[in-house]
Amino acid sequence: MSRHSLIYGLFCLGIIGFSVFAIRDGYSPFASAGARGPMMFGGYGPTHK
Amino acid sequence: MTDEALAAPAAPPAPPPSTVKPVNCPNCGGTVDIRVAGTTVSVVCSHCGSTLDATSPDLQVIAKADSALRRPQIALGKRGALRGTTWETVGYVERSDGEVEWAEYLLFNPYEGYAFLVDDGRRFSLGRLLDRLPASHWGIGLQQGGQTFTRFGDPYPVRVTFVVGEFYWRVAVGETVEETDYVTPGTMLACEDYAGERTWTRLDMLDWGEAEAAFGIANRRRNYDRPAPHEPSPFKPKLFEAWVIGIIAAVTLFVISGMAGSQQRIASTTTDAVLDGPEKTLVIKGVVLPPGRSRVEIDAEASSLDNSWVDLDYSLTDQKTQDSIDSYGTAEFYSGTDSDGAWSEGDRRPTTDFSSIPGGTYDLVVTLSAHKWNGAGSSSSTPVSDTSLMGGHGFADGGWGASPTGGVTVPVTVTVDRGGLFGGNIILGLLLILIWPIIVLFRHLGFEKRRKAVLSSGGDDDDDSWSDD
Numbered sequence: 175m176s177r178h179s180l181i182y183g184l185f186c187l188g189i190i191g192f193s194v195f196a197i198r199d200g201y202s203p204f205a206s207a208g209a210r211g212p213m214m215f216g217g218y219g220p221t222h223k
Numbered sequence: 224m225t226d227e228a229l230a231a232p233a234a235p236p237a238p239p240p241s242t243v244k245p246v247n248c249p250n251c252g253g254t255v256d257i258r259v260a261g262t263t264v265s266v267v268c269s270h271c272g273s274t275l276d277a278t279s280p281d282l283q284v285i286a287k288a289d290s291a292l293r294r295p296q297i298a299l300g301k302r303g304a305l306r307g308t309t310w311e312t313v314g315y316v317e318r319s320d321g322e323v324e325w326a327e328y329l330l331f332n333p334y335e336g337y338a339f340l341v342d343d344g345r346r347f348s349l350g351r352l353l354d355r356l357p358a359s360h361w362g363i364g365l366q367q368g369g370q371t372f373t374r375f376g377d378p379y380p381v382r383v384t385f386v387v388g389e390f391y392w393r394v395a396v397g398e399t400v401e402e403t404d405y406v407t408p409g410t411m412l413a414c415e416d417y418a419g420e421r422t423w424t425r426l427d428m429l430d431w432g433e434a435e436a437a438f439g440i441a442n443r444r445r446n447y448d449r450p451a452p453h454e455p456s457p458f459k460p461k462l463f464e465a466w467v468i469g470i471i472a473a474v475t476l477f478v479i480s481g482m483a484g485s486q487q488r489i490a491s492t493t494t495d496a497v498l499d500g501p502e503k504t505l506v507i508k509g510v511v512l513p514p515g516r517s518r519v520e521i522d523a524e525a526s527s528l529d530n531s532w533v534d535l536d537y538s539l540t541d542q543k544t545q546d547s548i549d550s551y552g553t554a555e556f557y558s559g560t561d562s563d564g565a566w567s568e569g570d571r572r573p574t575t576d577f578s579s580i581p582g583g584t585y586d587l588v589v590t591l592s593a594h595k596w597n598g599a600g601s602s603s604s605t606p607v608s609d610t611s612l613m614g615g616h617g618f619a620d621g622g623w624g625a626s627p628t629g630g631v632t633v634p635v636t637v638t639v640d641r642g643g644l645f646g647g648n649i650i651l652g653l654l655l656i657l658i659w660p661i662i663v664l665f666r667h668l669g670f671e672k673r674r675k676a677v678l679s680s681g682g683d684d685d686d687d688s689w690s691d692d
Contacts, residue, residue: 179464182659186472189652193476197483200518202645205578210536210551218532219596220557220568 258313259331266389274395296440299388303437305349308335314388320379329390343451347434353423357412365405372405372412375452376678408455450674458667465660472656486643495632496533496593503591510585519577522638528556528571536590541583550575593633
């Protein structure tokens, strides 16, 4: 196994480890967070043209 | 045994007769060493470059050199062991197909005969003449030594551009043969047609540094800018390993994702929001989360929305610490007709996720503000202090109604779940896992493209170059 493959295997282990942590703690970097900011009002309506 | 016999030292063995036959060049007078006397047909003077007839007693000049002599990187007469056989370099020839140039060293071993060390400027290949014809393989290739070879391009002329040393055939600058190549990764079968005679040579690519170590020249830097036709892709083993590791990791990711468990419903309630009316506040009490951390998902459904929207602001407040976590969502739906026909857009059921919420009992405060879309002039309403507290399950009438104050209302159902899996995590994990296999795949495809570049457009330059680190 090449050095690149070894590093890639460790990288995959890290991904799996992160996934285990995320599943256990219900974590997601994509989850909604924070209140609506003042600039977020007013951007309504269809975008259809 | 007599004393005289004991005293007399044994006579040293006679040195083996030299196999090198020195002769003088009739053109310049320099000494020319014929290393394989009896077999050599032509020899090229290393002083003036003239091609001499080695079969003639007085070494007649076949052709005078028409250019200044160049010194081959491996000196003639140098010996080196390649794959278990010691070879001596006796001749050096440079050849060109008009676009690509390469060098060939003629090697000699008294037991093995002749061999070729082909130098394409990057890597060396060891060539041996075949003593039997390769077999045809289904009419589309050749089979030799248990390997299958496919033809690499059309026959092309190869011209000798420089020659020095001695050869078992008459070779001179300008000699042109018609060559056809058949390749398999790591090996090439070269078919040469010259003056009605056809010869087959098997070229096995040597490892990086193998020939350099054998003949004591400097190692060359690995680069894959211009691969040889029979050069195996250095990325293919890495590609195989990368996909094996990646598939194992992806399957593992799916397995552990399946262990995440399903969502559990905590609460669901329905309230009415008045279009362009005052904000409404809904409180869902007693949202219990287990110890540790949990995912909380809030779904708001306003299925009767049409050309209107509802702002939903959420505040999840810990009853014990009064710490709150805020988020928001927007339910909206718009439709109409234009020259292309009917259209619609928007999401009547927005989902809002809270990530990694600590265990405890929470109150979920939902602030709703509904608005009718009246074109670009629509604006948000002015909040008023009209709030109501609700707990447990509410109702849903599924349609537009009228508020006690006469405004049009939209029923909004708010549902709270905990647990479950974030699909975005799985997608992110898969993308990260796939990055390296895809990079290696593109490097492999780029190598193959450069390897076959001479087949298309006569070997156009490809600026994509890679070095193996």
